[in-house]
Amino acid sequence: MSIKQEMIEKLYLQKSEGDEELTNNRKKLVSNWFENLRDEICSSFEKIENEFSKEKEKIVFKKKKWDRNGGGGGTISIMKGQVFEKVGVNISTVYGEFSEQFRNQIPGAEKNGKFWATGISVVSHMCNPFIPAAHMNTRFLITGEGSDKKIWFGGGGDLTPIFEDKNMSHIFHNGFKESCNKYNETYYPNFKKWCDEYFYLPHRQETRGIGGIFFDYLYNNDWDKDFSFVKDVGKTFLNSYVDIINKRINRKFDELDRKNQLIKRGRYVEFNLLYDRGTIFGLKTGGNTEAVLMSLPPMVLWP
Amino acid sequence: MSIKQEMIEKLYLQKSEGDEELTNNRKKLVSNWFENLRDEICSSFEKIENEFSKEKEKIVFKKKKWDRNGGGGGTISIMKGQVFEKVGVNISTVYGEFSEQFRNQIPGAEKNGKFWATGISVVSHMCNPFIPAAHMNTRFLITGEGSDKKIWFGGGGDLTPIFEDKNMSHIFHNGFKESCNKYNETYYPNFKKWCDEYFYLPHRQETRGIGGIFFDYLYNNDWDKDFSFVKDVGKTFLNSYVDIINKRINRKFDELDRKNQLIKRGRYVEFNLLYDRGTIFGLKTGGNTEAVLMSLPPMVLWP
Numbered sequence: 001m002s003i004k005q006e007m008i009e010k011l012y013l014q015k016s017e018g019d020e021e022l023t024n025n026r027k028k029l030v031s032n033w034f035e036n037l038r039d040e041i042c043s044s045f046e047k048i049e050n051e052f053s054k055e056k057e058k059i060v061f062k063k064k065k066w067d068r069n070g071g072g073g074g075t076i077s078i079m080k081g082q083v084f085e086k087v088g089v090n091i092s093t094v095y096g097e098f099s100e101q102f103r104n105q106i107p108g109a110e111k112n113g114k115f116w117a118t119g120i121s122v123v124s125h126m127c128n129p130f131i132p133a134a135h136m137n138t139r140f141l142i143t144g145e146g147s148d149k150k151i152w153f154g155g156g157g158d159l160t161p162i163f164e165d166k167n168m169s170h171i172f173h174n175g176f177k178e179s180c181n182k183y184n185e186t187y188y189p190n191f192k193k194w195c196d197e198y199f200y201l202p203h204r205q206e207t208r209g210i211g212g213i214f215f216d217y218l219y220n221n222d223w224d225k226d227f228s229f230v231k232d233v234g235k236t237f238l239n240s241y242v243d244i245i246n247k248r249i250n251r252k253f254d255e256l257d258r259k260n261q262l263i264k265r266g267r268y269v270e271f272n273l274l275y276d277r278g279t280i281f282g283l284k285t286g287g288n289t290e291a292v293l294m295s296l297p298p299m300v301l302w303p
Numbered sequence: 304m305s306i307k308q309e310m311i312e313k314l315y316l317q318k319s320e321g322d323e324e325l326t327n328n329r330k331k332l333v334s335n336w337f338e339n340l341r342d343e344i345c346s347s348f349e350k351i352e353n354e355f356s357k358e359k360e361k362i363v364f365k366k367k368k369w370d371r372n373g374g375g376g377g378t379i380s381i382m383k384g385q386v387f388e389k390v391g392v393n394i395s396t397v398y399g400e401f402s403e404q405f406r407n408q409i410p411g412a413e414k415n416g417k418f419w420a421t422g423i424s425v426v427s428h429m430c431n432p433f434i435p436a437a438h439m440n441t442r443f444l445i446t447g448e449g450s451d452k453k454i455w456f457g458g459g460g461d462l463t464p465i466f467e468d469k470n471m472s473h474i475f476h477n478g479f480k481e482s483c484n485k486y487n488e489t490y491y492p493n494f495k496k497w498c499d500e501y502f503y504l505p506h507r508q509e510t511r512g513i514g515g516i517f518f519d520y521l522y523n524n525d526w527d528k529d530f531s532f533v534k535d536v537g538k539t540f541l542n543s544y545v546d547i548i549n550k551r552i553n554r555k556f557d558e559l560d561r562k563n564q565l566i567k568r569g570r571y572v573e574f575n576l577l578y579d580r581g582t583i584f585g586l587k588t589g590g591n592t593e594a595v596l597m598s599l600p601p602m603v604l605w606p
Contacts, residue, residue, distance in 0.1 A: 086606075203586040203595075266599070273576035274586065283506040283577065296569070298606055302599035303389075
């Protein structure tokens with residue numbers, strides 16, 4: 001049985017998860033945390049950008065709020081600089097009812113389609129081809145209602161270097177490994193494997209990058225512990241990525257390196273538009289197009 | 304009833320379409336014609352390219368053959384120049400059996416999944432933002448066997464300008480309209496509507512370009528007439544497009560025009576990877592990745 005199937009089965013063993021008040025508290029706790037994490041990521045990235053670029057005018061994230069037809073909304077934060085060619089940090093809290101078409105694809109939503117979801121997404125495409133592109137997402141979902149209610153966390157982070165190097169890979173993977181091991185020693189090997197399987201382009205027979213971790217349907221009958229793990233995933237991603245950026249920020253590159261980077265980005269686009277569940281789901285269920293496609297690289301070559 | 308449903312229903316009224324010998328002759332006739340059309344398109348485009356660019360070394364299409372696992376193969380022809388930033392002309396003749404998953408999506412293939420298909424595809428992305436990108440495809444399909452055999456043609460052509468202009472639109476649409484009217488006065492209005500509906504990006508609420516014609520499941524119990532129409536579609540596309548190129552080849556453009564072109568190309572990528580049946584079908588049924596993704600523009604911006 002795949003780890004995905006295992007986790008979905010465990011999700012269905014979920015019993016009543018407290019009353020409305022407890023649920024509402026958790027909704028607030030998680031969405032506030034994602035907002036704080038967004039602020040922390042943005043200020044870390046702005047610090048790196050401005051220390052490097054030394055522009056007269058400080059380069060900052062530009063924020064844009066959006067409302068969702070059907071309930072909820074989010075905020076896009078985008079920065080374009082000389083280190084970060086284009087980096088987006090989105091948060092959103094959305095709710096409503098899935099269409100008939102999508103109900104059976106989402107655990108717990110089968111009966112009445114009701115859902116509530118909050119999440120954060122980070123995607124960065126860098127100027128310097130020696131600094132990898134990065135992606136992180138964590139989310140908290142509630143589907144159904146009453147005794148049929150299901151709650152879970154999902155998320156992960158992965159890295160897309162143009163040029164692999166062992167040191168970079170070690171920093172990124174080891175960070176996640178250590179965080180995972182604090183909670184459950186099966187997490188890292190399972191979530192790493194899931195990540196490798198997920199970020200794969202069959203038509204190219206290539207992985208999107210060097211992986212990381214990917215998990216979904218995380219529910220352990222110990223909500224505080226699960227939430228704590230999800231917080232660690234976000235913090236670990238930020239720490240590892242900042243470390244990797246700082247180690248490579250002054251590395252010289254030439255036109256050919258840059259060309260290879262722009263070609264590699266094509267694979268990123270192919271993956272996101274052909275296979276990424278979040279992207280396809282977002283676009284086909286009336287999500288905010290600008291927020292969903294924030295992930296697309298600023299410049300791409302298919303020579 | 305949509306035109307698509309109407310044509311599929313007509314397809315199922317198809318009775319025996321002659322013996323093996325007749326079928327084999329038709330296969331040869333059509334695939335030879337596509338090869339000739341490929342040659343004609345390539346030499347017309349090479350003539351335009353070299354008259355304009357005046358390079359010492361003649362710019363030509365580079366050809367690459369590929370074989371398909373499961374039966375058949377094709378030839379990719381690609382030229383990169385100073386008029387044609389990237390233009391591909393692919394021909395292919397493939398056959399075999401559709402997987403269980405795809406059988407029910409292809410008329411006539413329900414029973415045993417057998418198919419034989421030949422086609423030509425043209426996609427051009429131009430250096431000058433005032434010359435539109437163009438796409439043309441025609442194909443001949445045979446599915447099933449014996450008395451269950453279904454044969455039909457499909458195809459069309461459409462234009463993706465960055466800056467619309469009425470003269471360009473008139474040349475392109477009127478060319479198809481005149482060709483269509485020689486065969487059936489319902490073709491142009493029906494196939495134009497089908498094209499508009501097909502090349503639409505719901506997540507952007509935008510059309511991909513200014514349309515043209517799109518048809519599938521064309522079967523009229525008069526094979527020679529259908530084939531003649533398909534030949535006219537190819538020739539008309541070439542004549543109209545060459546006319547449009549020549550009228551705009553010397554038009555001056557600036558950096559902003561170019562930027563707008565590269566952004567518009569992003570929509571082209573989004574359409575092809577998210578919605579285009581041929582692309583998704585090709586990639587998910589083990590088609591030749593290089594041939595299928597020949598359609599992607601050489602350089603794209605998602606700023």
